[in-house]
Amino acid sequence: MTFFLLFVLLVGLLVLRQPMVVVLLVALMACYFFWGEGQYRFIALDAWNALNKEVLLSIPLYLLAGNLMAAGSMARRITNFLQELSCFVPGGLALAAVLACAVFAAMSGSSTVTLLAVGGVMYPALMEAGYSRSLVVGLLCAAGTLGIIVPPSIPLILYGVMTQVSIVDLFIAGLGPALLLTLLMSAYVIWRCRDMPTRRWSSELGRSFRASIWALGTPALIMGGIYSGYFTATEAAVVAVAYTLLVQVFVYREMGFSHVVEVAQDTSRLIGGLFPVLMLAVCLNLFLTLQQLPAEIVASLASWLEGPVSFLFATNILLLLVGSVVDIGSAILILAPLLNPLAANFDMHPVHFGIMMIVNLEIGYLTPPMGLNLIVAMGAFRIGFWDVCKAVIPFVVILLTGLFLVAAVPSISTFLI
Amino acid sequence: MIAARRLLALLTRLENVFCLSGFTVLVLVLFVDVGMRWLFGGGIPWSHQVGIYANAALALVAMGLASSGGTHLRPRFADNWLPQKYHPQLETLGELISATVFFVFAVFALQMVLETHALGERSTVTLTLVWPIQLLLPSVFFVAALRHLLFAVFPVLRPTKNEQEA
Numbered sequence: 151m152t153f154f155l156l157f158v159l160l161v162g163l164l165v166l167r168q169p170m171v172v173v174l175l176v177a178l179m180a181c182y183f184f185w186g187e188g189q190y191r192f193i194a195l196d197a198w199n200a201l202n203k204e205v206l207l208s209i210p211l212y213l214l215a216g217n218l219m220a221a222g223s224m225a226r227r228i229t230n231f232l233q234e235l236s237c238f239v240p241g242g243l244a245l246a247a248v249l250a251c252a253v254f255a256a257m258s259g260s261s262t263v264t265l266l267a268v269g270g271v272m273y274p275a276l277m278e279a280g281y282s283r284s285l286v287v288g289l290l291c292a293a294g295t296l297g298i299i300v301p302p303s304i305p306l307i308l309y310g311v312m313t314q315v316s317i318v319d320l321f322i323a324g325l326g327p328a329l330l331l332t333l334l335m336s337a338y339v340i341w342r343c344r345d346m347p348t349r350r351w352s353s354e355l356g357r358s359f360r361a362s363i364w365a366l367g368t369p370a371l372i373m374g375g376i377y378s379g380y381f382t383a384t385e386a387a388v389v390a391v392a393y394t395l396l397v398q399v400f401v402y403r404e405m406g407f408s409h410v411v412e413v414a415q416d417t418s419r420l421i422g423g424l425f426p427v428l429m430l431a432v433c434l435n436l437f438l439t440l441q442q443l444p445a446e447i448v449a450s451l452a453s454w455l456e457g458p459v460s461f462l463f464a465t466n467i468l469l470l471l472v473g474s475v476v477d478i479g480s481a482i483l484i485l486a487p488l489l490n491p492l493a494a495n496f497d498m499h500p501v502h503f504g505i506m507m508i509v510n511l512e513i514g515y516l517t518p519p520m521g522l523n524l525i526v527a528m529g530a531f532r533i534g535f536w537d538v539c540k541a542v543i544p545f546v547v548i549l550l551t552g553l554f555l556v557a558a559v560p561s562i563s564t565f566l567i
Numbered sequence: 568m569i570a571a572r573r574l575l576a577l578l579t580r581l582e583n584v585f586c587l588s589g590f591t592v593l594v595l596v597l598f599v600d601v602g603m604r605w606l607f608g609g610g611i612p613w614s615h616q617v618g619i620y621a622n623a624a625l626a627l628v629a630m631g632l633a634s635s636g637g638t639h640l641r642p643r644f645a646d647n648w649l650p651q652k653y654h655p656q657l658e659t660l661g662e663l664i665s666a667t668v669f670f671v672f673a674v675f676a677l678q679m680v681l682e683t684h685a686l687g688e689r690s691t692v693t694l695t696l697v698w699p700i701q702l703l704l705p706s707v708f709f710v711a712a713l714r715h716l717l718f719a720v721f722p723v724l725r726p727t728k729n730e731q732e733a
Binding site for chain 1: 582583586587590593594597598601615618619622623625626627628629630631632633634636638639640641642643644645646648649657658660661664665668669671672675676678679680682701704705
């Protein structure tokens with residue numbers, strides 16, 4: 151009965167359009183009222199301890215680096231180079247869009263930033279080149295989601311924070327699935343555009359490479375530093391910020407002090423939305439762990455689920471449903487600590503499970519009613535919501551295929567760790 | 568209402584300056600640490616603790632910017648479960664609920680800070696007292712309560728786009 155009342159209360163808050171931070175605060179207060187002997191100040195203590203963690207330092211830095219990159223011409227330079235590089239393939243321009251999203255995702259760590267930055271450059275170019283609008287919108291929306299699986303990725307950091315899994319291991323493990331998804335999307339695009347004209351490489355390739363070499367240095371610096379073990383995730387983030395500032399202000403000379411301040415303020419607003427939710431989700435997780443709720447869920451579900459296959463099936467269905475109505479950050483913060491022990495019970499590697507979870511929730515960016523990339527694309531490309539939904543259907547099928555492979559073959563994620 | 572508008576504008580300006588300073592400290596202290604390790608083989612021992620404090624301060628104060636800019640994370644699937652004609656009243660009720668919840672949490676946070684103050688707790692790395700930085704926690708929630716109360720009383724002051732999903 152108490153659980154039911156709590157559920158009704160929380161749904162009521164959502165109907166009243168309360169932000170996640172209020173919903174979580176009420177949930178925590180209710181938990182402490184019913185099961186925590188009213189020691190409410192512990193919520194504040196846990197909240198402070200949640201913020202007082204070194205592992206969180208990389209999140210604002212990657213967000214800042216991504217926004218700094220999106221503010222200048224880095225995306226356009228990379229896109230121009232990839233466009234020249236892939237011109238000999240049928241549908242080379244569309245392929246360049248997929249690859250540009252993958253490369254930019256490795257720099258920005260954010261799906262929306264990737265969609266807006268690359269889409270802003272590629273959408274007019276693709277339309278002008280005669281590609282179908284449906285393919286263009288679908289591919290930009292779908293390739294934009296690579297931002298959350300290509301390392302560095304904010305959702306991977308959130309998963310690491312909530313489950314105590316190494317963030318560097320998650321970054322390394324994200325590479326295989328990211329390559330797989332990029333490959334699947336590229337293959338589909340080439341097949342769809344097999345009748346499009348091609349041309350040979352020209353001197354423009356060298357020129358575009360020279361123009362983009364500083365921009366291409368960012369993913370090389372981040373990924374190279376992390377994969378070689380030279381940087382931790384946090385150090386790579388601060389180096390990315392410093393390098394991007396250097397390139398944007400002194401090399402490309404596209405940003406002045408006031409522009410940098412503006413970007414920092416925009417980033418602060420994003421942080422102000424994300425961090426209080428993260429802080430309170432950690433508190434809720436601590437409370438539930440103290441009450442041994444995850445262990446009880448594991449015990450009850452383990453007897454109901456017959457084995458790893460049924461667990462994978464049930465988990466993926468649950469995550470697909472959740473991903474279509476809740477934003478990825480909230481989904482990870484609430485579900486990761488509950489599902490991770492269950493995965494461990496079925497002998498799933500925590501890194502593999504984390505990657506599968508992120509790939510699954512990535513699909514939520516493309517599924518109505520709340521798919522964020524659908525909404526962003528609707529505004530950015532001035533197209534109706536249902537037209538965007540129809541355009542992404544083939545890419546959702548591709549991502550589901552990728553999810554199936556990532557779930558079924560753990561080595562796609564774990565072969566490098 | 569003019570006074571409320573001015574107060575909110577002042578708060579937002581202060582929060583912007585504070586967040587910018589937080590970002591500057593965070594980036595500088597960590598970058599200098601990485602640079603010194605690269606150049607001299609050893610970094611600054613207290614850099615990460617200072618970075619953590621700068622990050623915590625930035626994250627907390629930025630909550631005010633998220634409120635004023637309408638960028639709080641918010642699931643929207645239940646937005647239209649109630650008839651459209653009641654939405655203005657529901658939004659006012661929502662702002663009052665937000666204000667109350669933030670105020671109550673601010674009181675709990677203040678209790679926690681008073682306890683830390685009484686214990687004289689210090690950081691193990693920088694050896695500084697912890698309570699002055701912890702004081703940000705109740706402060707930002709008191710300010711958030713005030714902001715949402717003003718949004719409830721003066722609907723015209725609410726951010727135009729009331730939410731965003733990240």
